Amino acid sequence: MTVGDFTLKQTRRQFLSTCAISATSLAFSTDVQAQAEQKKRTIARIELFPVRFPTVMRFKFLESPKGATGRASVMIKVTADDGTVGWGESIPSQRWSYETLESAVSTLDHYLIPVLIGMDPFDLDAIHAAMNREIGPGFSTGAPITKAGIDFALHDLIGKALGRNLAELWDRTTPDTLTLSWTLNPVTLDDLEPLIEKGQAQGFRHFNVKVGPDPEFDIEMCRIVKRLVPDGFLWGDANGGYDLETALTVAPKYADLGMDVFEQPLPANQLTGYQALKRQGALPIILDEGVVSPEDLTEFIALGCCDGVAMKPCRCGGLVSARRQIEILRDKGLLFLGSGLTEPDISLAASLILYGAYDLNYPAALNGPQFLGASVITEPFKPVDGTVKIPKGPGLGIQVDESAVTALVEQSK
Numbered sequence: 001m002t003v004g005d006f007t008l009k010q011t012r013r014q015f016l017s018t019c020a021i022s023a024t025s026l027a028f029s030t031d032v033q034a035q036a037e038q039k040k041r042t043i044a045r046i047e048l049f050p051v052r053f054p055t056v057m058r059f060k061f062l063e064s065p066k067g068a069t070g071r072a073s074v075m076i077k078v079t080a081d082d083g084t085v086g087w088g089e090s091i092p093s094q095r096w097s098y099e100t101l102e103s104a105v106s107t108l109d110h111y112l113i114p115v116l117i118g119m120d121p122f123d124l125d126a127i128h129a130a131m132n133r134e135i136g137p138g139f140s141t142g143a144p145i146t147k148a149g150i151d152f153a154l155h156d157l158i159g160k161a162l163g164r165n166l167a168e169l170w171d172r173t174t175p176d177t178l179t180l181s182w183t184l185n186p187v188t189l190d191d192l193e194p195l196i197e198k199g200q201a202q203g204f205r206h207f208n209v210k211v212g213p214d215p216e217f218d219i220e221m222c223r224i225v226k227r228l229v230p231d232g233f234l235w236g237d238a239n240g241g242y243d244l245e246t247a248l249t250v251a252p253k254y255a256d257l258g259m260d261v262f263e264q265p266l267p268a269n270q271l272t273g274y275q276a277l278k279r280q281g282a283l284p285i286i287l288d289e290g291v292v293s294p295e296d297l298t299e300f301i302a303l304g305c306c307d308g309v310a311m312k313p314c315r316c317g318g319l320v321s322a323r324r325q326i327e328i329l330r331d332k333g334l335l336f337l338g339s340g341l342t343e344p345d346i347s348l349a350a351s352l353i354l355y356g357a358y359d360l361n362y363p364a365a366l367n368g369p370q371f372l373g374a375s376v377i378t379e380p381f382k383p384v385d386g387t388v389k390i391p392k393g394p395g396l397g398i399q400v401d402e403s404a405v406t407a408l409v410e411q412s413k
């Protein structure tokens with residue numbers, strides 16, 4: 001399915017590769033596996049760097065009762081016994097889901113790292129099985145944001161060990177850039193126009209709006225956005241902030257205003273509510289918060305709860321799970337949108353490569369560059385004309401500056 005008449009330009013090659021996805025294996029390409037077999041490695045050391053990236057704009061998920069918190073991140077450096085290093089990062093957001101900076105550190109320190117030392121860093125299925133044994137599930141995968149940090153670090157390590165970009169490990173290619181969406185999260189309607197102008201000044205042409213719980217405010221906000229940006233992709237995300245009656249009332253109004261997709265209108269566990277919204281058919285219903293594992297997604301699709309998913313590898317326990325979910329969506333003809341949790345450098349690199357490699361066809365709501373005021377990599381991501389470069393080097397394609405990491409750790413204390 002596509003939304004309205006909106007699609008980003010796709011080459012014929014990309015289109016054909018999209019069609020072929022269902023036939024591809026989730027394992028790394030066979031020559032990657034053969035290369036890995038030639039030299040067995042083990043995980044020798046895992047170091048943690050808990051930080052808070054400073055923010056440059058207000059965002060409701062980066063606040064606590066004490067005010068703005070910055071963007072929490074536990075950067076993870078994994079070193080193999082041959083000296084190969086991979087970097088990952090866990091990015092909890094306690095007002096978005098239950099994981100915190102402190103819980104990520106203690107989960108890694110006390111439960112995950114002890115079982116990962118000595119394991120084969122290339123055996124990602126065994127790694128995830130071990131992590132899932134130590135931290136069991138709730139409704140779905142337990143502590144997925146924390147586990148995603150390990151998953152990213154090992155993907156980086158594997159790519160660095162073999163001298164190949166992540167996309168190449170999957171037998172895929174990425175375009176040079178990815179189109180981004182600018183996040184609108186105004187406190188008052190008067191704030192809206194200056195926020196849009198700020199995005200437009202940086203070349204952004206597509207906007208995602210945070211809606212819920214006040215439908216009058218939200219409808220007026222969307223009306224203003226559509227007036228100021230008539231041709232942009234308008235993506236509404238309620239983060240579970242409406243009740244069913246309100247969601248059923250506002251969805252047709254949003255459709256009339258020109259909204260393209262309606263994400264997470266209800267709390268994640270209101271499955272019959274999602275069924276009702278999908279039956280109503282006013283707008284494509286997109287899930288985010290409730291979809292953690294591929295099994296969750298399969299169930300939600302079978303129950304008729306959604307038209308697509310806003311993917312986030314950090315929410316899903318990492319790239320292994322996220323890739324499987326994208327393939328499920330493509331197989332079912334459902335929408336694959338690319339989103340995030342205000343990613344700093346390392347997790348942003350992972351998301352950019354994933355979305356580029358899987359031919360994301362809509363603007364990605366990756367708003368780290370919009371909201372964050374620091375970077376720890378040698379070539380920070382800087383949007384140009386509303387797009388950002390997809391890293392092409394080995395692994396996640398970035399070089400972490402460890403002195404910048406340790407400086408940020410000190411600054412965050």
Ligand SMILES: [Mg+2]
Nearest residue numbers: 237263288310
């Ligand atoms: Mg969302």
